[in-house]
Amino acid sequence: MANIKDVARLAGVSVATVSRALDGSPKVAAATRARVLEAVAACGYVTNALARNFRQRRTHTVLVLVPDIANPFFSRIILGIERVALEHGYRILLGDTQYNAERERAYAALVTQRQADGIICLGMNIPFATVSSRSRLDPDWPPFVMACEYDGEIPAPTVCIDNVRAAIEATRHLLDLGHRDIAFISGPRASPLCRDRLAGFTEAMTAAGLRVRRERVRYGDFSLAAGHQQMRALLGGARTPSAVFCANDEMAIGALRAARQAGLSLPSELSIVGFDDIAFAEFATPALTTIRQPREQIGVRSMQLMLEILRDGQQPGRRIVLAHELVVRESSVAAP
Amino acid sequence: MANIKDVARLAGVSVATVSRALDGSPKVAAATRARVLEAVAACGYVTNALARNFRQRRTHTVLVLVPDIANPFFSRIILGIERVALEHGYRILLGDTQYNAERERAYAALVTQRQADGIICLGMNIPFATVSSRSRLDPDWPPFVMACEYDGEIPAPTVCIDNVRAAIEATRHLLDLGHRDIAFISGPRASPLCRDRLAGFTEAMTAAGLRVRRERVRYGDFSLAAGHQQMRALLGGARTPSAVFCANDEMAIGALRAARQAGLSLPSELSIVGFDDIAFAEFATPALTTIRQPREQIGVRSMQLMLEILRDGQQPGRRIVLAHELVVRESSVAAP
């Protein structure tokens, strides 16, 4: 396969000139450039990106750590990241961590090995935050941006929504419909984002003069099966809630099915509100009321933040909070 | 950041010895190796993968081209690919092509640029098959495997299921339930896989002495919205079919909703059968009858095939056909 020397020989110039001609340096004469391009075409030359990256010590690649690509919530975010990346000559390397810290670290190693320039993390673990370095922004960290999730202690650059407010709005929506006994199906306990949603739920309930009983708060792992399982648990009690707020749409859809299997007619006997507004939410039966996150924008802004860090060589401790929106569909109606 | 020379100096050996010690060559004395490892630990050395890949002219990276990562069908396949890749010291680079040939080519360029060793393609386009090279296996092609989709003309290594048989089984299931007026919502016309499913549908209908009328075959793009739209079109006619077979589950779920919105009660007035058995199928209302594809296995086998090609340096024109399974749930019942 042809290399830059072949092109140089063919065009009758030095390799330096070829290199300059190809990356559009202004210091090469038009006639020379034309000859170079002709030679390139003639021998089908393609620059060896491996050699270039090695020499430049940059890969123009950003690692995106996703807890689970099978989760449709993340895919739109990825699309946004990818679009901005491509527009700026970057590509993304997708790492599915399966909510697994070890896999996360394995992927993060790519950065120390110089296979990626930075990391955008959609999950909640910061793969290189050792105990010693928590609670401050370590200058040794590679360029790093969190999207969706965040960490209370570490002031890493972050793009997210205001989960407390969003949860308050969702809960208030149910309260406004006359519901009093409302349950919350949360994601993992360790997730700061879920804690915020729980905090918002609790705050809205308290503001309405209601107490959140312990057994009305349940924890799942964001999957359809978890929603199903936790809903069954809720239905197993002596009294059943008249409404359920779920920390994501997949669990809400799982809950929907569990309720229907238990013989409840929806939405009249049980209102359900989800979170995220994934594509399936609109097509559920009944169509799901949910909080819409600006998923593509989350991706766009985090990649922009990453480019900024890569350009300036420093991490701004910035946090970008985007707007969410309550989307009311069929699954939430007045309390019986 | 420390490089191999620093380690060599620290351990009092040459860089060659360090290199050998690190990749476990048997020609280095135990004592020396210990000293090297100690030095590595002392200065926190990590191999610069960029330099190594450059020198070895291998990236240990396989490009996976996915038409749409947001489609949950693909995510499990990717998981299978990734698992095998990691087990063999490879990683995968995920390219979302958005069913767009240009993006596909942009990603495929990574291989000519030496950023990836091979391509696994989940979509239907072969990104470097020019008109001139169609219908034969070009030895200039990079290591290349197709998964799910295939190309009638080009004998590329492929992992798939028998789509004709699967469609026959699905259709026969509906016929056995007494349905006579059955519609088919296909994916893109250009997709060989969809043509096969249509062929299977037609064959089963014909075998039952039924003629497939033109307006009972509709084309979508595999999305929820497409299923919805095509179902509405089917319901707009003078007579409505008593059953619909969809080329994937997402369209089936879209169709489900359109039927319900039109006031049909499901499944009694309309049976629906999907394809793929994505996670949401089981949680639809009614739960979707569908053809299960061994998604993870498809991923596993295609990566294994890729490793084989990478190892032997030649493309076997092999085609691996895996078993599918009809999963009967609630959405298909006896004809009214």
Added chain:
DNA sequence: CCGCTAGATGTAATCGTTTACATCGTACCA
């Protein structure tokens, strides 16, 4: 005690670019 062998290590070329620096004309100004 010599020569041979084999195992351990060192030397240096190599991969294909980019890029700092040197060089060479040529045009312009005094």
Added chain:
DNA sequence: TGGTACGATGTAAACGATTACATCTAGCGG
């Protein structure tokens, strides 16, 4: 006309590893 400045190009040194080949040492047989 000589000097200067600048634009275009060439030369060669990096980048950080791997690896073919050379060298060295010790052990062993004759």
